[in-house]
Amino acid sequence: MTWRFYPRILASLAMLLATAWGAMALWYQLPMTAAGKSASIALWCLLASTLLIALWRLRPWIAICGYLSLFALLQVWWSSLEPSNHRVWTDDLIKMTYGRADGSQVTLHNVRNFDWRSDEDYDARWETRRYDLDRLASIDLATSYWGMPAIAHVLVSFGFDDGRFLVFSVEIRKERGERYSEIGGFFKQFELSIVATDERDALRVRTNVRGEDVYLYRVNMPPDAMRELFLSYLEQANQLNKTARFYNTVTANCTTIVFDMMRQIVSGLPFDYRLLLTGYLPGYLQDVGGLEQSFSLQELRQRGRITERARRAGDDTDFSRLIREGVPGW
Structure with a gap:
């Protein structure tokens, strides 16, 4: 030749x-x-x-x-294919969180607080809540697995000193009858949504209803950075309410969106393959000093597995405290 x-x-x-x-x-x-x-x-x-x-x-x-x-x-x-906020959405994503900040006072609309019995049986509640960012006390990373160890859904939980927790989750906004597809996520199949939820909703539905395996990690972050990250979520949610955006399995997913926000807060964060293989994200956070450094990653994972504790806690009003028993940093 x-x-x-x-x-x-x-x-x-x-x-x-x-x-x-x-x-x-x-x-x-x-x-x-x-x-x-x-x-x-x-x-x-x-x-x-x-x-x-x-x-x-x-x-x-x-x-x-x-x-x-x-x-x-x-x-x-x-x-010519454009994203839209006007489709026939599933009940749990029919509304999008939005809000405003007035100094340290934040008002959030459409905070999801469903009481789940199954994926088809639930009491739907959308609430307006108010938070004082001066009382923001903690951030936790939750990773939820449903099959492959390399793939997980990532959620971020903000804790306040009055015992309340609020979870932000970057989601595909499914239409009725749609199912998630990693391949479809490359081809404009889904829109992107950011939804704020009560912790008993976001975590309990994954452990107790969908049979997923969930791990919780306490994140080391200065108070100013925690506050900025919360406000970044709010800004991103408000933007998505105004202008729809497509989800993308690699470039616009539950991890890369958060990483983009964090790079604006903490300079010098390196890009890493674990930002794409989200199941390994805790290892990345430990390497950059974001997790408890006195424990190995294996110990953090073992002690941070909340699946069984969440199932035992059920709909207990003390759910957030019960699932954190034994989690390093708590």
């Missing part, structure tokens, strides 16, 4: 990758039945394959220009 074939090989690989991406985009975004989507993808692949064959049998620049034109048309359609 002479060197003159290498550009065609590279062009072929690029066309194959672009064709695969286009097929996935069509599958996740075309407003059609499965049969209609399959037919559209078959047509897309047929056109792309024809141009790929032409790359080797005709003058390469003709095939490349033809493919670029075809892909440009797909990009015009892709760019």
Whole structure:
């Protein structure tokens, strides 16, 4: 094989990758039945394959220009897809948290406080709450696992010296009938939402209803940084209320959104693969000095596993204290 074939090989690989991406985009975004989507993808692949064959049998620049034109048309359609705050949402995400800060006093609207019996059986409550940031006393990181050890949902809980806890969670905003898909998260399938919840809602639904495994870690953070992070969540939530945004499995998820906020507060935070493999995020926090340094990561994980304590606590009004028994730093 002479060197003159290498550009065609590279062009072929690029066309194959672009064709695969286009097929996935069509599958996740075309407003059609499965049969209609399959037919559209078959047509897309047929056109792309024809141009790929032409790359080797005709003058390469003709095939490349033809493919670029075809892909440009797909990009015009892709760019026309806009996020929206107006869809038929599931009950637990039908509202979005928003609020305002007046000095140290914060008023939050649409704080979720559901009483969950199952994913289909619950008492829905949305509340307006007020918090004094001068009384902000702690931050905890919760990681919730449902299968793979490398993947977890990340929640941040703010504790106040009056015993109240408020959890902020970056969520995909599911429509009725939708299910979470990591692959769909790359293809504009979901909008992004930030919801503030009572701790008995956000953590208990994961341990007691959905069967997830939850770990709690006390985070070392100066009071000023805790306050700034709380206000950053508020600002992000207000922005999402005004302007919808797509969720993305890598670039806009429950960890990267928080990391972007933290980089504005704490300079020099390094980027790390564990920000993408969220199940390993506690190790990253320990390495940057964010967790209790007198314990190993294994000890923090063992003592921070709150799953069984949460199941025993149930709907006890002292839920937050009971799940923290034995957690280092408490």
